[in-house]
Amino acid sequence: MNTPTDWKRDTAAPVPGLPAGEDATARNMRVRRSRKRWLRAGVTALFAACVLALVVGFFEFAERVARAAPPIDPRADAIVVLTGGSARIDGALKLLDEGRASRLLISGVNPDVSSDDLAHVVGDNMRASLDCCIDLGRDAADTIGNAAETRRWAKAQGFSSLIVVTSDYHMPRSMSELASAMPDVDLTPFPVSNPELHFADWWHDPRTFVLLVREYGKYLFARARHALPSQASPGTSGEISRDREIR
Secondary structure, eight states: OOOHHHHHHHHTSOOTTSOTTOOHHHHHHHHHHHHHHHHHHHHHHHHHHHHHHHHHHHHHHHHHHHHOOOOSSOOOSEEEEEOSOHHHHHHHHHHHHTTSOSOEEEETOOTTOOHHHHHHHHOGGGHHHHHHTEEEEOOOSSHHHHHHHHHHHHHHHTOOEEEEEEETTTHHHHHHHHHHHOTTSEEEEEEEOOTTOOOTTGGGOHHHHHHHHHHHHHHHHHHHHHHSTTOOOTTOTTHHHHOOOOO
16 A cells, blocks of 8 residues: 555656656646647638638629629519619619609608709609609618618508619619518619729729728628618618608
8 A cells, every 4th residue: 555655756757648757737738728729720710711701702792783784674663763873863764754663762862952953853854753753752861761761652652563773883782771671572673883983894993992892891781780680670660750751
């Protein structure tokens, strides 16, 4: 039977599987350092994968915008155009004039712009349509507001299909917001282009590149917000108090 002195002497003996002279404390420290190295490597790999995914996603987004083209024969119950450029309004008015839909909502009209001001913009040939078939939405201040405003208008009018008119670079985010607000409404995108922007070779044009990066970030934020379980459709909060006629 070992004496206490013998026991102390045995614990100092080399442990099988450990380098000579390495005790349990040193081994634990070595294992922790190894785990930290693996953790840092894993975090670095995850970060690199996220960056790569963002870069690849941006290229796909840019190509999607560059290839955007209006459908050949769009038809729907109504048209909604999101303000932000004269080309958008012109495109929507042309669709209405061609009989592609029966009614048009111009969403996000500046409160200071009157119907008379718009009449000067649309021209004499469209003034009759302005009186009978065009509604002005003045509540929206951004794309989320456009979706809420369009949802209320479509619900009040009983529309189940819409042609969505906005700029080509703005279309992905607009469709995401509108689809989230109105999942039961069929949406047809009708992108319009700004000739001053060069999406076909966006990597050569700093202005276009910056615009795409900014819009891509907003698009990702919108998609992430819609993916949240608690995400409510835009315009549902306080809708009764704001559900007035858009004109």
